[in-house]
Amino acid sequence: MIILLKIADMDYIMNILSQYGKELISIIIPFITFTLSNFFNGKAKVSIGELHQFSFLIDEPLKDDEGNVIKEKQLLHTKYYMVINEGREPAKKLELIFNYKNMHLNLWPVRPYTESFDPNGRYVITFEYVAPKESFRCEILSINSELPEMLTSRCEQGVARSILLYPQKIINKYYLKFIQCCVFLGMASFIYIFIMLLQWLITKTG
Template sequence: MNFFSQYGKEITSILVPLITFLLNNFFKGSAKVSVGELHQFSFLIEEPILNEQGEVVKPKQVINTRAYIILNEGREAAKNFELIFNFKSDMHLNIWPVRPYSESYDPNGRYVLTFGYVAPKENFRCEVLSINSELPELLISRSEQGVSRLIVLYPQKVLNKYFIKFIQCCIFLGMASFVYIFILLLQWLVTKTG
């Protein structure tokens, strides 16, 4: 107890800038784009490829699919968002919900999809498909605000909405209790060192 009463002002003077720093860095509005692979699958199709003479060149075909989800979890728009693939090949592309984009190639021949704007809390899907060829890998995704974060997605069961509300209430009460105890501690430090 003597330690806190003797050094309470110094402890408070260190805690206030630390809390200010944490609030500025973790609660600042910025674009936070995340990209995750929803699924990938290869379909084996029992449809032969025939040449001009009607002879079977390949008895089966392989259709490769891959789907990505892009979401801006931040409070600011991501401008000039790019998805950069290793190559284009003969892949087919689907963007859902429909939105405008432009296609280009960088000096190394990488295939670049550019979206002008991804609004805060907005998400969309980019699905690619190729027939009898490999799909290109997504090398990087970035915007003017920075490089996006790659996230790992996995299936999860949907919980009851009342259970989720109960957990949210418990978290809120825990945070309120923490703030209350913190204020009591500060009040005690001020009265003991004042």
């Protein structure tokens, strides 16, 4: 009985496909075109993630100009951001905007930048050019004061995307190659089955 019901359901589905095959194809093709055009779009895609932050308690007194001890110990705060252009086009005029300037800044790899302030006193770091697939670290440090927060980041091509980062072990390159081959074969099989299905629909619907 169950087998007969399954066969009846399959016949019903096949009848629908044979009757409305053209309409289904007209819906599927624009959807695939839209997906591929967005996936292979060559615009810049800047992503920023907080890589690490830490506070060090330094066993060294803080003294004033006259040598008087103000604090027995000092606090050193650090924070590291990773900036990545994941797109296929360069990001121009990339801005990192902090709520104030009270820090020491280091960039690695070393690259030129300009400093400015907006009318509200926000601290703005501007990079003229970030190449496709290029990445760098933005490291900030402050002593005995809280670190400023990065408020936003943008470039001429749009607003940067905030991402989460976490440590990960390095995987064997041959294992990665094997996984990539499996994914490629799976995609090729999917495309082949999809083309065969389209051919069958076209044949059935005339």
